[in-house]
Amino acid sequence: MIKVYMNKRLCKLNRHDITSQLGDIHQIVAAPKFLCRSCARSSSDKNTLCKPAAIPSASTKLVSEGKKQRRSGTSNGMTDKGKKVAKRSEKKSKKALKKQKKVLKKLEKVLKQQQKLLKKHPALQVKFADVNQRISSVSERSLQRQIH
Numbered sequence: 001m002i003k004v005y006m007n008k009r010l011c012k013l014n015r016h017d018i019t020s021q022l023g024d025i026h027q028i029v030a031a032p033k034f035l036c037r038s039c040a041r042s043s044s045d046k047n048t049l050c051k052p053a054a055i056p057s058a059s060t061k062l063v064s065e066g067k068k069q070r071r072s073g074t075s076n077g078m079t080d081k082g083k084k085v086a087k088r089s090e091k092k093s094k095k096a097l098k099k100q101k102k103v104l105k106k107l108e109k110v111l112k113q114q115q116k117l118l119k120k121h122p123a124l125q126v127k128f129a130d131v132n133q134r135i136s137s138v139s140e141r142s143l144q145r146q147i148h
Contacts, residue, residue, distance in 0.1 A: 012050070 018025060032042035036049040046052035 028043050028045060028048060031044050033044050033055055034046040034049055034052040035042050035055050037051040037053050039050070041049060042055070043049050043052075046054075
C-alpha cells in the first residue's frame, strides 16, 4: 500500500496525489468489494474509504434477480400501453399537485393580507369616529350661527 493511504483515505486524496500514484490505486480498486456512500468511490479495502458499504457479489445479484423474475412472472410486468397510461397518470397527478400548491400559496397570501388589514381596522375605525365627530360638531356650529 502507498504511504499516503496511511494518513489519507481515497476519498480525501487530491488530484495530484491520484495522478502520481495511479498504478497503486489501480491495484486497490481493481476488484472492488466496498463502495463509499459519501463520494461513490470503490475499493477492495474498506479502510481506504471514509464511509464504506459492502458491494454484494455478482452471484448474489443473479440469484436475487432470478427470484424477482419468478415472482413477477415476466421481466416486463407492464405492457407498453400500460407504461404509457401509468406515465400519463403520473404526469397528471404531478400537474394537479403543482396546481394545488399554487392555489395554496395564493390563499396563504390572501390570508396574510387579510390579517394585516384586520390589524389596521380598529385604528381606522377610531380615526373615522373622530372625523365624524368633528364634522358633526362643525355642522352644529354652522347651524347655530345661521340661526343667530
